[in-house]
Amino acid sequence: xxxxxxxxxxxxxxxxxxxxxxxxxxxxxxxxxxxxxxxxxxxxxxxxxxxxxxxxxxxxxxxxxxxxxxxxxxxxxxxxxxxxxxxxxxxxxxxxxxxxxxxxxxxxxxxxxxxxxxxxxxxxxxxxxxxxxxxxxxxxxxxxxxxxxxxxxxxxxxxxxxxxxxxxxxxxxxxxxxxxxxxxxxxxxxxxxxxxxxxxxxxxxxxxxxxxxxxxxxxxxxxxxxxxxxxxxxxxxxxxxxxxxxxxxxxxxxxxxxxxxxxxxxxxxxxxxxxxxxxxxxxxxxxxxxxxxxxxxxxxxxxxxxxxxxxxxxxxxxxxxxxxxxxxxxxxxxxxxxxxxxxxxxxxxxxxxxxxxxxxxxxxxxxxxxxxxxxxxxxxxxxxxxxxxxxxxxxxxxxxxxxxxxxxxxxxxxxxxxxxxxxxxxxxxxxxxxxxxxxxxxxxxxxxxxxxx
Numbered sequence: 542x543x544x545x546x547x548x549x550x551x552x553x554x555x556x557x558x559x560x561x562x563x564x565x566x567x568x569x570x571x572x573x574x575x576x577x578x579x580x581x582x583x584x585x586x587x588x589x590x591x592x593x594x595x596x597x598x599x600x601x602x603x604x605x606x607x608x609x610x611x612x613x614x615x616x617x618x619x620x621x622x623x624x625x626x627x628x629x630x631x632x633x634x635x636x637x638x639x640x641x642x643x644x645x646x647x648x649x650x651x652x653x654x655x656x657x658x659x660x661x662x663x664x665x666x667x668x669x670x671x672x673x674x675x676x677x678x679x680x681x682x683x684x685x686x687x688x689x690x691x692x693x694x695x696x697x698x699x700x701x702x703x704x705x706x707x708x709x710x711x712x713x714x715x716x717x718x719x720x721x722x723x724x725x726x727x728x729x730x731x732x733x734x735x736x737x738x739x740x741x742x743x744x745x746x747x748x749x750x751x752x753x754x755x756x757x758x759x760x761x762x763x764x765x766x767x768x769x770x771x772x773x774x775x776x777x778x779x780x781x782x783x784x785x786x787x788x789x790x791x792x793x794x795x796x797x798x799x800x801x802x803x804x805x806x807x808x809x810x811x812x813x814x815x816x817x818x819x820x821x822x823x824x825x826x827x828x829x830x831x832x833x834x835x836x837x838x839x840x841x842x843x844x845x846x847x848x849x850x851x852x853x854x855x856x857x858x859x860x861x862x863x864x865x866x867x868x869x870x871x872x873x874x875x876x877x878x879x880x881x882x883x884x885x886x887x888x889x890x891x892x893x894x895x896x897x898x899x900x901x902x903x904x905x906x907x908x909x910x911x912x913x914x915x916x917x918x919x920x921x922x923x924x925x926x927x928x929x930x931x932x933x934x935x936x937x938x939x940x941x942x943x944x945x946x947x948x949x950x951x952x953x954x955x956x957x958x959x960x961x962x963x964x965x966x967x968x969x970x971x972x973x974x975x976x977x978x979x980x981x982x983x984x985x986x987x988x989x990x991x992x993x994x
Contacts, residue, residue, distance in 0.1 A: 797823030807835025809842025861914030881984030
C-alpha cells in the first residue's frame with residue numbers, strides 16, 4: 542500500500558491532468574478532492590500544493606534545470622511534475638524537507654521507473670541543501686535582461702510581463718508592475734454574489750466593502766454548502782465580474798420592457814446577475830452562447846432567476862445582421878486571453894502565446910461590430926474582457942468607434958463611482974480597468990459605449 546499522503550496524490554493528479562490533458566485546475570481540483578474524501582485540512586493542503594506549484598511553475602523549472610543540470614524539456618513529464626511539486630514544498634512551504642523529499646520519491650515510484658525515483662531523490666536533495674534566497678540568487682544570475690529577470694523571479698512569461706507593463710503605463714502607473722506580478726502569485730479570497738431579489742449579502746458572509754454592493758467574502762469552507770449558493774440564489778463570482786455586469790445594469794435606471802442581450806454568456810455568472818437585475822426592472826434578457834456545453838451551464842446558472850431567461854446557442858456575430866437595433870443594453874464579455882485571472886487560473890499563463898492575441902483580437906473586433914449594429918438608438922454596450930492587454934481592450938474599442946459619429950464613450954469611471962460601495966482608485970478614464978494589486982479583483986476591463994438616439 543502506498544505511503545503517499547492523499548493530499549499530495551490529489552495535487553499530482555491535477556498537475557498531471559493540467560499538463561497532459563489541458564484540464565482546468567479550478568474545475569478539476571474540487572472534484573478530485575471530493576472523490577478522494579479529503580478532510581478540511583488535507584483539502585487545504587491539496588489546494589495550496591496544486592495552485593502554488595502552478596503559479597510558480599516557471600520559476601521552479603529554472604531551479605530544477607540548475608539542480609538537475611539539464612533542461613526540463615529533457616525530463617520525463619510525469620517526473621517533472623513530481624519535481625515541481627517537491628520543489629514547491631521545499632522552497633515555498635513549511636513542509637519538512639525530509640517529508641517533501643521522501644513523499645516525492647514515493648510519487649515518482651508510482652508514475653515512473655526505479656531510475657526515476659533515484660533521479661527525483663537526487664534533484665530534490667540538491668535543492669534542499671540551499672535556502673530559498675540562495676536559489677533565487679542563482680536563478681536571477683542566469684537571467685538575460687530585465688524582462689527575463691522579472692519573468693524568472695515572478696514566474697510569468699516575459700511577453701505577459703511586457704503586456705502588463707504596457708497596460709499599466711497606459712494609466713501612468715508603470716511603477717506598479719512589481720505589485721501586480723506579486724498579486725498574481727497570491728491566493729485570492731473567495732467572493733460571493735447575492736443575486737438581487739433572491740438573496741442578501743448578510744446571508745453569505747462579510748460584505749466585501751470595496752466595489753460591488755452585492756459582494757461578500759466567504760468565511761471559509763466549501764461555498765457550495767451555503768444554503769443560498771446551494772439554492773442558486775447566490776453564486777461564487779469574482780467581485781470584478783460582478784462590478785462589470787453592474788456597470789451595464791446600473792449605469793442608469795432601467796425601464797420595463799427593455800431588451801437586454803448577453804452575447805457570450807457562458808458559463809453564466811454575469812448572465813445570472815443580469816437576469817436578476819432585469820427581472821427586478823421588468824426588462825427581458827436574452828443569453829447567447831456558442832458552445833452547447835457552456836450553454837448548458839448558462840441554463841443552470843439562470844434556473845433560479847424569476848421570470849425565465851431565454852438561452853440560445855449560436856455565433857454571436859449574427860446579431861448585428863439578424864436583429865439590428867434590437868437591444869437596449871448589450872453585454873459583450875468577449876473571449877480573451879484571460880490574463881486578468883491568473884490568480885484563479887494560474888496554468889493559463891503557461892498556455893497562452895503571443896500569437897493567441899492576434900487571433901482573439903480579430904474575433905473581438907467582429908463581435909464588437911456586431912454588438913454595435915444590434916444596439917438600439919439610445920442603447921448602451923458594455924465591452925468587457927478579463928484581460929488588461931491593451932490590444933484586447935482600449936485598442937478594440939477605439940478602432941471600433943473610429944469614424945462613427947453615432948457612438949460615444951460613456952465615462953465608465955464616473956459610473957463606477959456611483960455604484961461602488963467605497964472610493965475606487967481608477968486611473969483609466971473613460972474606461973474601468975480593475976487590478977488584483979489595487980482592487981483585489983481579477984483584472985477586468987470595461988468600456989461603456991452609447992449609441993445616440
